[in-house]
Amino acid sequence: MRASDPGQASRARARMVERLRAQGIRDERVLAAMQAVPRHAFVDEGLAFSAYDDTPLPIGFQQTISQPFVVARMLELLRNGRELGRTLEVGAGCGYQAAVLSLLATEVYAVERIRGLLDRARANLRPLRLPNVRLKLADGSLGLPEAAPFDSIVVAAAAVGLPPALKEQLASGGRLIIPVGGAEQRLLLIERQGNTFRETWCEAVRFVPLIAGTD
Numbered sequence: 001m002r003a004s005d006p007g008q009a010s011r012a013r014a015r016m017v018e019r020l021r022a023q024g025i026r027d028e029r030v031l032a033a034m035q036a037v038p039r040h041a042f043v044d045e046g047l048a049f050s051a052y053d054d055t056p057l058p059i060g061f062q063q064t065i066s067q068p069f070v071v072a073r074m075l076e077l078l079r080n081g082r083e084l085g086r087t088l089e090v091g092a093g094c095g096y097q098a099a100v101l102s103l104l105a106t107e108v109y110a111v112e113r114i115r116g117l118l119d120r121a122r123a124n125l126r127p128l129r130l131p132n133v134r135l136k137l138a139d140g141s142l143g144l145p146e147a148a149p150f151d152s153i154v155v156a157a158a159a160v161g162l163p164p165a166l167k168e169q170l171a172s173g174g175r176l177i178i179p180v181g182g183a184e185q186r187l188l189l190i191e192r193q194g195n196t197f198r199e200t201w202c203e204a205v206r207f208v209p210l211i212a213g214t215d
């Protein structure tokens with residue numbers, strides 16, 4: 001993939017979106033957002049040719065960007081047909097998912113615990129000029145109290161259990177999606193109505209672990 005050939009990148013994204021449809025993704029807003037965001041611009045140039053394959057990719061610091069299907073599935077579950085509203089992403093990584101979220105949410109707060117990755121996410125997002133994304137160095141297992149409550153929370157790293165702060169910072173009517181587990185993980189969807197939290201277990205996934213503290 002050459003950044004100098006936007007047509008080639010756009011066609012590769014169209015093929016990715018067709019594959020996501022074949023894999024069962026139905027949310028047209030999610031598909032349109034993934035068609036719009038140049039995923040190849042978020043990975044090393046040497047990996048750009050694989051950017052639209054259905055595979056996770058290394059982003060440095062022993063972290064990975066999730067495969068397109070997992071990003072699409074999580075956002076489809078999170079959205080459930082509604083606007084995402086005020087949204088928290090825990091684990092900004094290279095910033096790819098934050099860019100996709102920016103097209104689906106009114107405001108995106110993306111937190112990352114590794115400073116070098118946060119710098120990378122900033123540099124990747126800058127040319128896209130997305131006015132509704134804010135990045136912050138923080139331990140996302142504590143949420144982001146100064147910006148809470150959130151209508152939507154998406155966690156991009158696997159927790160052993162649902163961090164209580166995230167549950168508390170979810171607005172009534174809000175939805176939260178998080179991979180839970182160790183060697184075996186599943187997506188857990190939480191829907192809040194007042195003080196009632198409905199839990200639904202979804203598909204098996206494999207994420208890097210959620211780690212406390214910042215570096």
Ligand code: SAH
Pocket residue numbers: 059063064065066090091092093094095096097098111112113114117138139140141156157208209210211212213
């Ligand atoms: N969504 C990212 C991929 C995330 S990989 C993207 O689109 O590129 C998971 C990320 O979660 C890693 O960058 C890791 O450093 C981060 N992470 C792990 N534990 C965290 C925590 N407690 N708070 C914030 N970020 C965390």
